[in-house]
Amino acid sequence: MTVPEAVIRPAVPADLRTVAEIYAHYVSQTVITFDQVPPTVAEWEQRLDGLADRGLPFLVADVNGTVVGYAYAGPWRPKPAYRYTVEDSIYLAPDQTGRGLGGTLLGALLPRCTQAGMRQMIAVIADTGNGASTALHQRFGFAHAGRLTGVGHKHGRSVDTLLMQRALTTD
Numbered sequence: 074m075t076v077p078e079a080v081i082r083p084a085v086p087a088d089l090r091t092v093a094e095i096y097a098h099y100v101s102q103t104v105i106t107f108d109q110v111p112p113t114v115a116e117w118e119q120r121l122d123g124l125a126d127r128g129l130p131f132l133v134a135d136v137n138g139t140v141v142g143y144a145y146a147g148p149w150r151p152k153p154a155y156r157y158t159v160e161d162s163i164y165l166a167p168d169q170t171g172r173g174l175g176g177t178l179l180g181a182l183l184p185r186c187t188q189a190g191m192r193q194m195i196a197v198i199a200d201t202g203n204g205a206s207t208a209l210h211q212r213f214g215f216a217h218a219g220r221l222t223g224v225g226h227k228h229g230r231s232v233d234t235l236l237m238q239r240a241l242t243t244d
Contacts, residue, residue: 081132
């Protein structure tokens with residue numbers, strides 16, 4: 074596995090067109106996200122602003138001036154009691170998978186979430202038969218927390234989701 078020299082930095086509005094393109098691929102071509110319509114750049118701008126307002130990280134992996142992946146932590150659920158729990162999202166440009174960038178992004182995301190006062194992180198992983206996302210999260214200390222069977226239906230198939238969880242603090 075070759076890890077490209079990537080600079081991990083906070084996302085800025087100028088990155089969001091590329092972020093939207095990366096995600097659009099997964100929306101239209103895969104079942105790893107249950108979105109069926111790719112968000113617009115304007116919707117990504119709202120997401121970036123909303124996360125910033127909450128003090129939550131939205132990071133990009135920049136290789137030679139090109140955004141090749143991103144990761145962010147968003148609220149797990151909207152109810153107030155969940156306010157210290159986040160869900161991670163990590164996506165790479167299709168030609169950048171398998172090179173270690175997902176681990177680089179997740180490794181940068183975790184301490185930023187802890188610094189933001191978060192206590193738990195949840196990964197919601199579509200079970201597509203490819204265990205890469207599960208293995209990535211296991212390497213970073215996530216444990217299996219459950220499976221939701223057949224909860225997604227996309228591209229003519231039912232898809233399970235695997236829930237994984239990791240404590241960010243010890244209290």
